[in-house]
Amino acid sequence: MFQSFKNFFHIKIVMNLYSLRNYFTNNGAVWLKLNGSDLENMISKIIDYNRFDLNDKNILDLGCGTGTMLRYAVDNHQCNAFGVDLIRLNIYQAKKKVPSGIFYRGDIIDYLNVLNEKFDLVILYGVIGCFTLPNQRLIIDKILESLNPGGLLWIGANLYEDFDYKFQTYPVPRNFYDDYKKSEQFTFDEVSEVELFGKHKYEPKQTSVMISYQP
Numbered sequence: 001m002f003q004s005f006k007n008f009f010h011i012k013i014v015m016n017l018y019s020l021r022n023y024f025t026n027n028g029a030v031w032l033k034l035n036g037s038d039l040e041n042m043i044s045k046i047i048d049y050n051r052f053d054l055n056d057k058n059i060l061d062l063g064c065g066t067g068t069m070l071r072y073a074v075d076n077h078q079c080n081a082f083g084v085d086l087i088r089l090n091i092y093q094a095k096k097k098v099p100s101g102i103f104y105r106g107d108i109i110d111y112l113n114v115l116n117e118k119f120d121l122v123i124l125y126g127v128i129g130c131f132t133l134p135n136q137r138l139i140i141d142k143i144l145e146s147l148n149p150g151g152l153l154w155i156g157a158n159l160y161e162d163f164d165y166k167f168q169t170y171p172v173p174r175n176f177y178d179d180y181k182k183s184e185q186f187t188f189d190e191v192s193e194v195e196l197f198g199k200h201k202y203e204p205k206q207t208s209v210m211i212s213y214q215p
């Protein structure tokens with residue numbers, strides 16, 4: 001009960017306030033300690049770390065905020081951008097940043113339920129923790145079904161329930177990813193974000209999870 005109220009407050013009030021702030025300040029990040037260049041740094045490190053060639057590939061950002069990561073990817077890697085966000089003002093800004101992108105204003109699960117595209121990189125940064133654990137699993141499974149061979153799902157700002165970060169509504173238990181680790185079709189990797197992104201702005205125990213489809 002408390003968790004669902006907290007989540008409602010987070011998504012309906014806090015996220016909308018960030019969206020308004022970003023409209024007036026042009027900040028590209030929908031979170032307290034981050035700005036647009038932090039997001040660009042993160043997506044560029046993820047692309048380099050995975051040695052991705054994204055030229056002409058499909059990249060989907062779920063909970064894309066104002067489209068900062070997508071703009072970086074399109075400008076630097078000539079890929080095809082797709083973005084989803086609940087907040088109308090975020091999608092309005094994202095369309096301005098990435099005119100070639102295809103955007104959906106609505107819920108991530110609704111979008112995944114009618115999906116008929118395949119993707120090479122799917123970003124879930126700072127959003128998975130807004131969903132209950134059964135829905136997190138549903139979202140991950142649907143995304144994995146939509147990956148092209150060699151495609152990658154990046155779950156950023158991953159937190160476990162034994163951490164004490166108060167902003168994450170639904171952190172995951174330690175065994176949450178065990179099935180993905182065992183799978184023969186997918187390779188699983190996890191890195192500390194402080195180490196990967198090289199800055200100390202993040203919650204120090206936060207990790208990035210990367211699941212790649214290798215049939």
Ligand SMILES: C[S@@+](CC[C@H](N)C(=O)[O-])C[C@H]1O[C@@H](n2cnc3c(N)ncnc32)[C@H](O)[C@@H]1O
Pocket residue numbers: 011015028029030031039062063064065066084085086087090106107108109124125126127130
């Ligand atoms: C913390 S922000 C992160 C945004 C962006 N990925 C970034 O790193 O700046 C979470 C974003 O997810 C969006 N969001 C939250 N729940 C959502 C849902 N159920 N469906 C679609 N978008 C959602 C919010 O509107 C917000 O833009």
